[in-house]
Amino acid sequence: MTVTADTDSEFAVVRPGVTLTSLSAHIGDTVLRPKTPRWWWIGFLFSLALLMVLVIATVWLFVNGIGVWGVDIPVAWGLAIAEYVWWIALASGGTIVSALFYLTRSPWRSAISRIAESMMLCAAASAGIMPILHLGRPGLFYWLFPYPNVMGIWPQFRSPLLWDFVCLLCYILMSAMFYYTGLLPDLATMRDRSRRRWQQIFYGILALGWRGSAVQWQRYKSVYYIMAAIMAPMVVSVHSVVGLDFAGGLTPGWHSTQFPPYFFFGAVISGIALVILLTVPIRHAYSLHAIITEYHLNALAKIMLTGSLMLGFAYFWEAFGPYYGSEVAERTMFTERAFGFYAASFWATIALNIAIPQLLWVPLVRRSELLLCLIAGGIIVGMWFERFVIVVTSLHRNHIPSEWGNFFPTLWDWAILAGSIGLFLTLFLLILRFVPIVSISEMRELIDCEGPG
Amino acid sequence: MSEPALHGLIGEFPTPAGIVAAARQLGDSGFRHLDAYTPYPVKPLDELLGRRRPWLAVTVLAGTLVGAFCGYFVQIWAASIDYPINIGGRPYDSWPAFTVSAFEMTVLFALTAGFVAFLIGCRLPLYYHPVFTAGEFDRASQDRFFLCVEAADPRFDAERVGDILRRHGAERVEPVRG
Numbered sequence: 001m002t003v004t005a006d007t008d009s010e011f012a013v014v015r016p017g018v019t020l021t022s023l024s025a026h027i028g029d030t031v032l033r034p035k036t037p038r039w040w041w042i043g044f045l046f047s048l049a050l051l052m053v054l055v056i057a058t059v060w061l062f063v064n065g066i067g068v069w070g071v072d073i074p075v076a077w078g079l080a081i082a083e084y085v086w087w088i089a090l091a092s093g094g095t096i097v098s099a100l101f102y103l104t105r106s107p108w109r110s111a112i113s114r115i116a117e118s119m120m121l122c123a124a125a126s127a128g129i130m131p132i133l134h135l136g137r138p139g140l141f142y143w144l145f146p147y148p149n150v151m152g153i154w155p156q157f158r159s160p161l162l163w164d165f166v167c168l169l170c171y172i173l174m175s176a177m178f179y180y181t182g183l184l185p186d187l188a189t190m191r192d193r194s195r196r197r198w199q200q201i202f203y204g205i206l207a208l209g210w211r212g213s214a215v216q217w218q219r220y221k222s223v224y225y226i227m228a229a230i231m232a233p234m235v236v237s238v239h240s241v242v243g244l245d246f247a248g249g250l251t252p253g254w255h256s257t258q259f260p261p262y263f264f265f266g267a268v269i270s271g272i273a274l275v276i277l278l279t280v281p282i283r284h285a286y287s288l289h290a291i292i293t294e295y296h297l298n299a300l301a302k303i304m305l306t307g308s309l310m311l312g313f314a315y316f317w318e319a320f321g322p323y324y325g326s327e328v329a330e331r332t333m334f335t336e337r338a339f340g341f342y343a344a345s346f347w348a349t350i351a352l353n354i355a356i357p358q359l360l361w362v363p364l365v366r367r368s369e370l371l372l373c374l375i376a377g378g379i380i381v382g383m384w385f386e387r388f389v390i391v392v393t394s395l396h397r398n399h400i401p402s403e404w405g406n407f408f409p410t411l412w413d414w415a416i417l418a419g420s421i422g423l424f425l426t427l428f429l430l431i432l433r434f435v436p437i438v439s440i441s442e443m444r445e446l447i448d449c450e451g452p453g
Numbered sequence: 454m455s456e457p458a459l460h461g462l463i464g465e466f467p468t469p470a471g472i473v474a475a476a477r478q479l480g481d482s483g484f485r486h487l488d489a490y491t492p493y494p495v496k497p498l499d500e501l502l503g504r505r506r507p508w509l510a511v512t513v514l515a516g517t518l519v520g521a522f523c524g525y526f527v528q529i530w531a532a533s534i535d536y537p538i539n540i541g542g543r544p545y546d547s548w549p550a551f552t553v554s555a556f557e558m559t560v561l562f563a564l565t566a567g568f569v570a571f572l573i574g575c576r577l578p579l580y581y582h583p584v585f586t587a588g589e590f591d592r593a594s595q596d597r598f599f600l601c602v603e604a605a606d607p608r609f610d611a612e613r614v615g616d617i618l619r620r621h622g623a624e625r626v627e628p629v630r631g
Contacts, residue, residue, distance in 0.1 A: 214489045
């Protein structure tokens with residue numbers, strides 16, 4: 001059974017009545033219209049305010065050092081690391097939708113791939129700042145690069161932390177190229193539709209003179225397939241290596257071989273959740289009901305449910321391991337995680353990521369935008385708690401009882417969280433204003449396949 | 454100032470079916486300097502007008518190999534030749550630990566090679582092309598299908614080409630100069 005088999009008869013991927021002309025006009029106008037809608041300004045000012053919080057919190061952090069956060073021994077990895085993992089998982093979800101489901105030729109992927117990829121770039125920016133903020137001396141982050149230096153030394157290539165840096169850097173560069181390649185034909189459409197001078201120049205330069213000739217399309221198709229085929233294993237590796245950061249440590253609760261796939265499952269569920277949370281409002285704001293239909297939401301909901309089941313599987317083994325094995329520290333830590341000071345965070349994780357998403361088995365829930373958004377929002381919060389639980393509760397009951405202790409986030413910890421959300425939203429709203437948020441050229445192919453509209 | 458040289462004759466089709474039929478007939482009659490400009494990849498056109506050469510895949514493969522070599526070499530050279538450090542008695546060439554970064558460099562080089570090869574293969578960036586001056590060419594990226602028969606073709610004959618284009622449903626046929 002395919003992901004969307006049961007809805008084929010009820011809902012179309014593209015509603016009848018969408019033509020090549022109306023599609024280009026509709027999507028083009030969302031970007032080229034002279035008047036910026038009010039909802040955009042409200043959202044943008046709100047995001048900008050949050051971004052200012054990030055600026056202030058970062059300046060304060062750089063001036064005073066990471067002592068302004070709640071991190072201390074034993075919990076020396078705090079919210080910055082938890083949020084790094086959280087953001088990179090959200091980013092990975094975007095690539096999963098756009099690359100993995102391109103290879104499976106899923107028809108619902110076309111209308112939402114741009115949303116997913118834009119989300120990926122913005123979330124990767126929020127993820128990328130976290131490790132740098134967490135460095136005690138952020139000015140020296142370039143020591144991670146293997147550059148010839150007067151000290152004559154090199155980075156430690158055997159360390160998962162360095163692998164992670166390499167992964168993130170490659171991921172962002174590759175995603176940018178993948179994004180731009182997919183965008184190129186749409187930029188040409190924007191160039192040809194724009195009537196104002198600055199828009200013609202802006203989109204004209206970005207479109208590189210794309211003409212859509214037969215040879216160009218042929219090469220476009222081959223390179224896009226190749227890129228998708230490279231991006232799909234790449235995104236699996238990115239989040240798996242984040243898992244290795246933890247698995248490489250001896251801390252109870254981290255030192256586990258299941259971490260790479262476990263983290264990837266988390267990326268699937270939380271990334272799809274964020275795609276849903278963005279798609280639903282965009283669908284209404286830009287009146288995209290004809291091309292983002294119930295079919296898409298239903299497909300996304302099913303993948304989210306699958307992600308939830310995979311994650312539940314990983315949670316089960318995470319709990320099973322300590323009690324089956326004979327490591328006392330593991331057992332102490334896990335008992336403390338589930339019933340100790342941080343028990344509420346642990347059970348919030350289970351409830352929001354595993355229990356509540358089971359509602360998605362009911363077709364009625366998958367059809368309700370409101371319920372979908374609530375469940376997706378719950379998952380995003382739940383995944384934040386999961387990262388918090390993994391990072392903090394593991395460290396707070398380490399091997400030696402004399403170093404046990406709790407972690408209390410400070411105001412500056414929360415400011416960084418709020419600020420990173422501000423950075424994400426600001427970038428995303430800018431993309432929403434200047435980039436066609438639906439891949440028009442791919443939608444044209446879909447309309448062509450579905451018969452004349 | 455004299456008029457710019459004739460680039461070719463362009464026909465504007467409202468449907469993909471028309472342009473495919475016209476391209477097929479022109480191809481069958483021996484025309485080789487043809488190009489189609491469409492808002493999305495129209496299936497048979499790449500077979501009729503495209504060039505099937507595996508060079509894109511070959512470039513990506515070359516990028517893959519170069520990336521794998523560089524990614525691995527930087528690590529092994531730094532960690533076991535230039536500045537060997539004994540860490541926990543592990544071998545200097547602890548290759549399993551080097552595979553992750555080497556893999557990332559491999560895929561980065563592969564994708565970059567594909568991206569660059571794509572741009573070069575499409576002759577991009579190219580900000581001026583004679584077809585941009587054709588009447589409604591801005592609709593080639595939206596909802597119209599254009600077929601251009603270039604004057605460079607030895608069989609080029611404006612009247613005959615115009616007839617063929619019109620017969621297959623071209624709503625407008627005009628010369629392109631530039």
